[in-house]
Amino acid sequence: MNDHAVVNESIRIQVAAGDLPVETKTALATFCRRNRFPHLYFETLEPLLSRSGLVLVLATTDRPWPPKGIGSQTVEAVGMALIGTERRAHLTPVLTDRAHATNLGLVGAVTKHLLEHLRDADVSSAGYLVRAGDRGLERALEQAGFAESDLQSTTDHAEYREHAATPRKVLDTLNLGQVRIGDLLALALDDRELDRLSAYHFALTTGLTAYLRDSLRYAALLPGLIDLAATLPPGGVPPGTPGPA
Numbered sequence: 001m002n003d004h005a006v007v008n009e010s011i012r013i014q015v016a017a018g019d020l021p022v023e024t025k026t027a028l029a030t031f032c033r034r035n036r037f038p039h040l041y042f043e044t045l046e047p048l049l050s051r052s053g054l055v056l057v058l059a060t061t062d063r064p065w066p067p068k069g070i071g072s073q074t075v076e077a078v079g080m081a082l083i084g085t086e087r088r089a090h091l092t093p094v095l096t097d098r099a100h101a102t103n104l105g106l107v108g109a110v111t112k113h114l115l116e117h118l119r120d121a122d123v124s125s126a127g128y129l130v131r132a133g134d135r136g137l138e139r140a141l142e143q144a145g146f147a148e149s150d151l152q153s154t155t156d157h158a159e160y161r162e163h164a165a166t167p168r169k170v171l172d173t174l175n176l177g178q179v180r181i182g183d184l185l186a187l188a189l190d191d192r193e194l195d196r197l198s199a200y201h202f203a204l205t206t207g208l209t210a211y212l213r214d215s216l217r218y219a220a221l222l223p224g225l226i227d228l229a230a231t232l233p234p235g236g237v238p239p240g241t242p243g244p245a
Contacts, residue, residue, distance in 0.1 A: 004102075078110070089123040090226070108174075119166075138163065
């Protein structure tokens with residue numbers, strides 16, 4: 001029995017894009033503050049919320065009464081993608097509340113919703129920016145169907161390379177496309193499926209930790225919240241070009 005299954009029954013998962021209601025914006029800001037990365041909301045997410053290319057998958061619980069107003073929603077997890085130039089989707093690992101740190105069923109359900117939305121939106125690829133030579137992260141992504149692409153970025157501290165795949169390929173490799181949401185939330189997966197989902201989520205979460213702690217110097221993975229392809233000069237990224245801060 002999955003330890004989180006009962007709690008997951010009360011969680012609502014939905015795709016949100018465009019201008020969000022004030023209740024949802026407040027819940028998202030509270031989620032970031034509660035989990036000790038408030039800068040992610042105020043410095044990056046808030047300016048992007050009105051952009052049509054930003055897609056959020058929100059896993060929320062609702063206050064019984066009153067059902068509307070500030071504080072009526074609590075964000076438990078969020079998946080993010082920025083659809084940019086050439087219909088390339090730039091991904092950020094699923095962020096969960098600390099209470100759901102090992103809730104793989106919830107992570108799988110959010111991942112499934114996001115990838116299916118991107119597939120249906122006809123994006124050309126979905127990818128993560130990974131520090132060059134970080135073999136642990138690269139291998140976890142390879143096992144989920146990703147491969148190194150031609151997109152690169154640099155910060156003052158490291159070079160990053162995109163690892164990308166079509167949403168359909170990732171859904172198929174992780175076997176999320178055929179699994180029902182209810183089975184995912186109950187974590188009714190076989191051992192092989194569980195192994196792949198675990199490696200995928202925990203590796204990405206660990207890779208993003210330094211960024212969330214406002215320590216870009218040590219970030220093994222960058223959030224996909226900048227349309228890098230739109231900012232590249234012809235021929236690629238010149239040395240020293242800053243990537244996402």
